[in-house]
Amino acid sequence: MAPFSKAMSVSYDGPPTADAKVFRGNIDSEWTVGNVPNGGYVLALVLEACIRYQAATAHRDPIHLTAYFLQATSIAPFEVHVRAVKRGRGYTNLTADLIQQNKTRITTHLIFGTLEHPRLLPPSPYARRLPLYVHPSAAAKTRMVRPWRFRPHVKWAADRQLQAQNRADSATRTSSITIGGGGLVWGAWFELTDADERITPTAIPFLADIFVNLPSLMPRDQRNGYVPAEIWYPTMSLSIEFKAPIPLPSARHAARTVGLYHTGMFWGEPQGRHDAYVEIWTAPANIGEGTERDGWRDEQFCLATATQMALMLPMEVNAGRAKYDAPATEAKAKL
Incomplete structure (x- = not known):
């Protein structure tokens, strides 16, 4: 059980000049959704390995990341296999695969370079x-109802004015004469509560995966009878573009808080497949702290944007993943 920064531990003990490197670690049992590790947290472990891989090069900043989640990960040891595909003057392209129990669970392509404002x-x-x-x-702290085991380490304050846009009587609803529009929105200030935490590039994939999914934002009479608390939203693919360097903590920018903004437009079959667009912003203060002053909005900027394709599955499917929590044996590896 560890704060986010402590749960990011990866290590490499091979030759320093190797082109392809294998990083190792253990997925922390607290950073899960039910019984399954949070997809953004696990992707952050992949990014941490890649940042270490690039640390001694001219291209140390992640610029873009695309990940495909081939199979749910488990609370167990893992390896991240990182390889340089192309090294150019401006950018380096990498591939990185997260492997558990001899199976590739996540495969990624990343671009590194130099990140400027x-x-x-x-x-x-x-x-x-x-x-x-x-x-x-x-902002008022909002209760978290999602089955997140990492709730002791985080808090959020949902933006009620954004939530109001999802009401059936909102001016944002569409009709037969509307051009464009539609969809649902959500936003919040989100904070890592442990005092020593800091927002780092490694945290961006985790933050990109923290939002209320489109189906859960729907009014009750539009949900086709399903109950949000009984649904698991596994990620199928996630792409992130890093927009700006993370600023140093100051009177203008909080050290461990960000602004999150999410929109979703489409929801359908199979398996409740739906989209998510997320923006991650700097924050002027932690939740319930600081003082509002003129011009504070103009001092904030977007750190990253992300797009995601997710599914809707019964939480029973998530609960069934508990059998993978124990160390893998030859028999379990065949499951």
Whole structure:
């Protein structure tokens, strides 16, 4: 049981000049959704291995990551196999596979380079602005109802004005004469609560996977009878683009809090397949702390964007993964 930064432990003990490297670690039993490790947390372990792989090169910053989740991971030892596909002047392309019990569970392609601040920022009228309404100092902590074992290490404050846009009587609802529009939205300030924690590039995949899925945002009469608490939302694919370097902690930027914004547009078959778009923003303060002052919004910027394809499965499927928690034996490896 460990805070996020402690749960990010990976090690490499091979030759320092090897082109393909194998990193090893153990998935922490607390960073799970029910019995299955959170997909963003496990992807963060892959990214941590790749950051270490690139540490001595000119391209130390993750720029882009695409991951395919081939099979659910388990609370067990893992290996991350990292290999350079191409090293160029501006970018390095890597592949990285997370392997457990001799099976590839996640396969990824990553681009590393040098991350700079974007040019399209306030006060430009074309700049994307912080999409949350309330300053963290005035935000009320929201109860987490998801089956997250890592809840002791995190908290969030959902943006109620964004949630109001999902009501049936909201002006954002569509009709037969509407062009575009539709979908559902969610946003929140999200904080790693352990005092020594820091938002780092490694945390971005985890943060990109923290949101309320589109089906759970639907009004009750639109859910086709399902109960959100009885549903597991496994990720099938996740792509992340890193937009800006993470700023040092200061009076303008919190050390362990970010703003999260999510939109979902489409939901259908098979298996309740649905989409998610997520933005990760800097925060001016931790939840319930700091002071709102003029111009605080213009000082915040987007750290990363992510798109995801997820499914809806009964929580019984998640619960059945408990059999993988014990160390693998030859018999279990055949399951």
